[in-house]
Amino acid sequence: xxxxxxxxxxxxxxxxxxxxxxxxxxxxxxxxxxxxxxxxxxxxxxxxxxxxxxxxxxxxxxxxxxxxxxxxxxxxxxxxxxxxxxxxxxxxxxxxxxxxxxxxxx
Amino acid sequence: xxxxxxxxxxxxxxxxxxxxxxxxxxxxxxxxxxxxxxxxxxxxxxxxxxxxxxxxxxxxxxxxxxxxxxxxxxxxxxxxxxxxxxxxxxxxxxxxxxxxxxxxxxxxxxxxxxxxx
Numbered sequence: 001x002x003x004x005x006x007x008x009x010x011x012x013x014x015x016x017x018x019x020x021x022x023x024x025x026x027x028x029x030x031x032x033x034x035x036x037x038x039x040x041x042x043x044x045x046x047x048x049x050x051x052x053x054x055x056x057x058x059x060x061x062x063x064x065x066x067x068x069x070x071x072x073x074x075x076x077x078x079x080x081x082x083x084x085x086x087x088x089x090x091x092x093x094x095x096x097x098x099x100x101x102x103x104x105x106x
Numbered sequence: 107x108x109x110x111x112x113x114x115x116x117x118x119x120x121x122x123x124x125x126x127x128x129x130x131x132x133x134x135x136x137x138x139x140x141x142x143x144x145x146x147x148x149x150x151x152x153x154x155x156x157x158x159x160x161x162x163x164x165x166x167x168x169x170x171x172x173x174x175x176x177x178x179x180x181x182x183x184x185x186x187x188x189x190x191x192x193x194x195x196x197x198x199x200x201x202x203x204x205x206x207x208x209x210x211x212x213x214x215x216x217x218x219x220x221x222x223x
Binding site: 032034036041042043044045046049051087089091094095096097098099 | 164
């Protein structure tokens with residue numbers, strides 16, 4: 001069972017790039033890495049998913065090194081509206097954990 | 107767009123009452139999930155279902171039961187509500203994962219904040 005470890009909280013400023021790293025030392029060969037975002041008073045929503053190397057979409061980038069024991073979610077030029085909790089999941093078990101509470105400051 | 111709706115945003119019940127939380131999805135998804143979210147504990151899976159009339163226990167099923175009589179509807183039942191079940195309850199749905207493919211995205215409802223007095 002792959003367990004993830006990510007920082008409990010992070011602060012950053014508007015316009016900065018934010019990188020949130022997730023450790024998953026026991027990731028299995030078939031596991032994908034998925035990130036969700038949760039705004040206050042809402043349910044989580046999917047941001048990005050990857051298996052290896054780099055994935056980019058309109059919201060974020062996901063960097064996965066060759067050994068896949070960690071992954072980094074990168075949010076370019078954050079704004080106040082990016083304040084949220086970010087969850088790293090390693091399938092195939094549905095475990096959200098506590099996530100990383102990101103607070104963007106003006 | 108996938109839509110997952112939950113019957114109430116806020117609910118207040120008394121200890122010992124039987125409580126029903128309803129969740130409906132409109133995208134013909136096979137999988138449905140119930141989570142609870144508490145400060146400092148993140149999201150914890152209570153029950154999930156991969157098909158009609160099918161259910162599986164999650165990490166914290168004690169004190170809860172579920173019902174899935176129709177594909178689009180998944181109900182969470184608190185047989186005798188207790189104060190420690192005061193929480194935010196989140197429902198989600200997802201399509202069936204294709205063999206060898208990536209996990210499917212879960213789509214969440216807005217949540218029901220339940221207070222048990």
